[in-house]
Amino acid sequence: MEKRPRITLMLCGGTGCIAGGSLKVKEAFEKELAQKGLTDEINIVLTGCNGFCAEGPIGIVYPDDIFYEKLTPDDAKIIVQEHFIKGRPVERLMYKEPVKKHAIPVMNEIPFFKHQVLRALRNKGLIDPERIEDYIARDGYMAAAKALLEMTPEEIIREVKNSGLRGRGGAGFPTGLKWELCSKVKSELKFILCNGDEGDPGAFMDRSIMEGDPHSVLEGMIIAGKAIGATKGYIYVRAEYPLAVKRLQIAIEQAREKGLLGEDILGSGYSLDIEIYQGAGAFVCGEETALMRSIEGKRGMPRPRPPFPVYKGLWDKPSVLNNVETFANVPPIILHGAEWFRSLGTEKSPGTKVFALTGAINNVGLIEVPMGIPLRTIIYDIGGGIKKGRKFKAVQLGGPSGGCIPEHLLDTPVTYEDIVQTGAIVGSGGMVVMDDLNCMVSVAKFFLEFTTDESCGKCTPCRIGTKVMLDILTDITEGRGKDGDIETLEDLAKDIIAASLCGLGQTAPNPVLTTIKYFRDEYESHIYEKWCKAGVCRSLVTFYIDPSTCTGCGACARVCPQKAISGERKKPHSIDQSLCIKCRQCYETCKFNSVKTGPRDMFKKEEPAEPLEEEVKR
């Protein structure tokens, strides 16, 4: 009988941890185990992204569920020696709670993980994504088998409809309804498509699923394919995700080998094959109709709707496009039922959502939480609060299509219906936390720069309108803002939203609108006082030291690259404005809040008035 390993070490092989050196860590472990002759007893698996990216490279020891973080190749020897051989987990390498600094050895007791519920990410960190056997061992393809062999298309659709699953790509359209509309259209050819373009800057929810659990996507597509009567499937993956492409390709080949893709799957009479199509670097190709044009080999430009893609989609045939995370949610719904899916979340937003938590937060990483969880819980309990003890300012949801939510709305539950009331959107799951060091006008400008760059150029309001908005914002951040600009931005934004052809143009003004709504004072201080209070817009800030609170510790002077700060020890320091390049290092370093920002013209002398003509004559 084959000897089963007594310990399994799951090393995170997500892109973040690999960048942090997890492959070298793996090598070190393998070497050490070989030396000690333990290769049969101890199994090392490279899994997909664990999610706690701030603490990588990560390794988890099963069956104890011990969590090790920030691993280096040298740590391999110690862990093998102390933990695997002597049975004593190594405390030094465990997660430390931030305040009292005591170790939390078990992963699911760490706050970052405690509040999460894994459904789309159900196999996170537990499987080798390049082994279909691992996926099957965790109930993989059981839902597809049930759907293909025991359910009719109508029954599948009913289950998904009743679950209330909404598209996880950002629009939140009821998935079951989309499938139902397409299933009713008669056509010899129908397509099931997966949107793996994930263009939002900083978002990596879909990447983690495609890299870490590619079969979950395939299984979701098979079930959807049967429901709508699809004859062929495509997964559109952005070319900037080569590992995702590779893992999906391996998964497809393995599925074909096992008869889970191709002709007459599992003897059910339903046939489906899936192909990968790579994007070519255009954000707009994540838009449904532009994506379809891209697969057709055409320039990726959206089409007006109606007619909708469920009627006229890829090659003008009925097509359903769903997001990666949406597909990943489908198999458990089939296996456990609509009611089970609804046991979490709210009436209108059931289930869970994956978020990429980034920005000025302590616990940066990938999380999955039940819908309805308050924002505050995500930011403070899961996220561990603001980095370096700074003050929370806003959280941006939904990337360049989304909006900023200020402090006073942090109790808003994260649901489609509640978030949209604030002016933002849940979006695809990107969540960027901002502190007082962020300038909200700059943030809006950043997102608008992105959308203007990515605009396909087909329709006038987006092509020219977003550029005009960007020009106004640029003027505001560079000191050329004038009275009326805010009103113009708001008015123009409304028309761009109303007239744009696709979601890119229709949502590009959102970051601007929400930052105006909640941080209008920042716009006003940029325009009227020529003052960027966060000190980000370099032409609109003067850094100075408040002598009444300065302790003369000299920390600021030490970090100043221009040696512009002078002062005696323990005496108030001052900044030479002629040397200051506004790099903001002193402002970020000062622990006493003595370095302050002031308006651009704070120290400008009054210009002598032009002499009157009469005076000159005299």
Place this chain on the structure above:
Amino acid sequence: MINLKINGKEIQAKDGSTILKAALDNGIYIPHLCWDRRLEPYGGCRLCIVEVEGQRRLITSCAAPVEEGMVVWTETPKVVKARKTVLELLLLYHPLDCPICDKAGECELQDLAFKYGPTESRFTAKRKREPERLDSPIVERNPNRCVLCGKCVNLCRDHQGVGALAIIGRGFKAKISPAFEETLDCEFCGQCIDACPVGALGAKPYRHRSRVWYMDEYQIICPYCGCGCTTNISVREGKIIRARGKEAVGINDGNLCSKGRFGFDFLYSEKRLTTPLIRKEGELRPAPWDEALRFIAERLEIIKNTYGPSSIGAIGSQRCTVEDNFMLQRFMREVIGTDNIDSGARFGFARALEALMESSGLDYMPVDWQKPLEKSLLLVIESDITATHPVWGLNFLQAKRRGAYLITADSRQTKLARHSTHWLRLKPGTGVALLNGIANYIIENGLFDKDRVSGIKGFSEWTNHVKRFNLKETSQITGLPETTIEEVARLIASTPKRLIALSSGASENNKSKDHYIASANLLMLLGEEIDNLQLPAEFSNTLGLWLSGVRPLKDGKTLKDMLYKEGSLKALYIMGEDPVTVFPDGSTIERNLKNLELLIVQDIVLTETARLAHVVLPASAWAEKDGTFIGMTGLEQKITKLLPDQGDSTPDWKILRNLARIMGYEIGRDINSVKEDFKKKLSAEGYILEGSRWKKPQRLEPSFRIADLKVKARPEKPQEVYLLTGNVLQHSGVLSYLSKTLDSAVADAVLTINEEDAKRLNIKDDTFVKVTSPKGSVYLKTRVTDEVPEGVAFAPLHFPHARLNTLLTLPSDGEIPLEVIEISKG
């Protein structure tokens, strides 16, 4: 029909129609910039957005299908505001070029701004400074004015099937340009220019020549090919400044090709004749009309009395009007008393009609313009329809886009071949064998309705004949794989609603009479009506010339006797034709013409033939005279005198009237009486004018006929290849070379040679080579490509200076006129 309401008005629309179409059809205007009736809705300009009750967002009316009970509002405050902003944004980066922009006065952006736009802009912007592109022939581009409506790109790619322009770059930086911003090189049809709503695309000949309001616009029929397209010409102070197509105007629905759009400046060639010329002391000298006509009259009388009427002949013109040709044949038959009259249609059209008569008993069968769009399978045999009849050819492309099978049998890669669902690259001239082979396969496999067909006359004899064309033999002759022939045969047999088209002119030398007979045979076998055989007449009035009776009706001499048989004639009257440079074996023709006692040439320019004449008469050209064209569809269409006479030039029919009068005959009083006489003649022959279309009720007598492959000669020596002649898209017959504009696009008879042949013969691209046939040799410039197969070279016949016709031998009956040539270094 769907019922909906727009702005409170109840209207009905066809199921599948869009809101915009429904509105426009019912007289409700919704502004739009990027929509074109020929294209799929684009939805890019955003000007057509409307409010639809029950919908949260504004709806793109050019793309949204109508739904029962829909309630649409086009002028709500929300719509008006959004539309104003869109215009404000368009105008922001649109340069204030109106004072120097040729589009001013007919610019859609101007009109929209005037009607819907803001009067002030909230924004300022730095104007775009893209260089203006004047580096390509005919088409000028000013990217700064472009509003990115996409019409040019979409029209060129989807409608014309070329795709020379595309949107490059993204977002604000997006612009319309040829690939890699190189010089635009395309068909130069100019469809993009007419479609452009602003001054971003223009025609170089028109640049800065006139303001719109100084020109008068008229409709006239194009003088070039048999399509009979209507062009809208703009005239200023008696000169044509430009020609355009207009939506819903003409059989062409506003589509034009490069000839119709840019070929009108042949009128202004310096070579135009302005005065009669008489040969005195060996030289042609100007003379007044009465002297010239008297000269002719006297000489003709003498020759008639000395040698008899049958020593005198005439050649008519496929480009002159019905009235011109009718008068010529009246002159010959009544004044001279001879049946010796013929035309260039002898080489092509006559042959096709002969085949038609033998196969069906019909002597008249015009083309049906819309037919290709009604078919599921179009078979084109060795004919470049997209070059000979470009606008009608668009119907073939459109049919294919709608899902029809487009099967092209052609050795050369034409535009039609490139767009075909099946391109059968057969050896030149072997179309007969292919048709016989397909027919035989269908017969042997029983894929036809035997009961229906076997009773037709000649069936058993014919089936016996085609037995020889089994798959193996057919494959051997045509060079096509057996599997291909089988696949195509099965497809043709199983797809209902078929059409077979062949060009009927002689400019393409790859067909014989047997091609037409074999096509008719196949149609009959398939149970299709004979009128599914489409034989487009080549030039603007080929059909009109034929109906006028410009051909021997009794025992008169044909072109072959008149021009090629030494001593056949003593006098020849040539109207609107240039046999020396157009017809095969030009040297022989020249020799025979030189031996005439009297050669009269009546033309618009001093042609090579005219140079040999004793008398040259200056004729009025198209648009300088009234007249009638009957195009390939049998449609009778008018040309009108819109321009002043050039010098003393006179309409052809009038010259003949005056000459006849001097000789004591009245053959036609004025243009109306001539027209009336023509109509009477046709009626007497059984033709009926239905609306504007001539029809002829005839008794169908279908008959299967033997069609065989007869080739003159084959290439044998290593430096020998076939010479394939034909058309290039930018030219038509031998008239267009006079147009400087068309010349700027394509000016030379380039010899297209296959890459392998070039390698074997050690010949390089773009160099001069010597081309020799049994009849003579010429020098031509090469273009090495894979558009022609090995063993085949192609050259167009449009350019007199190339003297390509001197290489061609006069074909004998039934032979495919393919010429064998030797190519050697120049």
